Ligand code: IPE
């Protein structure tokens with residue numbers, strides 16, 4: 001632990017619970033910088049994900065959405081895709097028990113029709129087995145594209161007469177094969193140095209605070225998470241309004 005950085009836990013913030021979404025980027029470069037194959041980075045990245053999931057509730061996070069595989073990631077070399085899918089399968093096998101013990105409820109968002117049927121069966125079982133978890137709602141985005149989800153939601157909503165944001169969110173959940181509406185994202189973190197959204201949660205991030213770090217995902221840790229949450233709490237969210245304290249100036 002870095003001595004210069006004091007960890008602030010949720011209890012120190014008088015705030016409501018957070019939805020944090022993470023674009024876990026930089027695995028491949030992290031490995032290549034070490035002269036290893038890209039897959040080495042994905043394996044290490046899975047370890048980081050495990051640690052961040054465990055730490056999340058301490059920082060006031062009640063919903064954590066992790067971008068594990070984008071619909072555009074199918075464009076990668078076939079071998080990398082198949083190794084990523086195998087990694088997902090093997091992690092699901094071992095981590096469901098830990099999730100039950102830690103009160104973590106797992107859901108998946110994204111298309112399921114292009115995934116291996118064994119993986120889909122595992123995902124459904126993980127959702128059922130962890131459905132009573134109360135400490136953290138972990139949402140894993142697999143074969144996920146925000147634009148495809150919005151397109152599908154728009155198709156589903158085509159005959160709706162009074163389409164509201166809330167109703168659209170319901171269609172969006174349906175489009176993502178998810179049984180419940182996603183809360184708005186409070187804080188979006190992207191590791192790996194790129195400053196873009198790469199088709200992740202475009203509707204849900206309307207007022208999200210964005211936090212970009214050069215740290216590669218395999219090097220991300222609890223201290224980095226604490227720093228991101230602390231930065232979030234130092235920002236003023238205005239949602240288009242004028243904060244009460246400044247109203248008199250008008
Ligand atoms: C993110 O790391 C993980 C996935 C997309 C599955 P990358 O594989 O994109 O790593 P970089 O960006 O090439 O370093």
Ligand code: IPE
Pocket residue numbers: 023024025026067068069070073194196198
């Ligand atoms: C976004 O990262 C997807 C995941 C982290 C799963 P990418 O590495 O695929 O995004 P781009 O290609 O840099 O935009």
Ligand code: MG
Pocket residue numbers: 025026027192
């Ligand atoms: Mg990348």
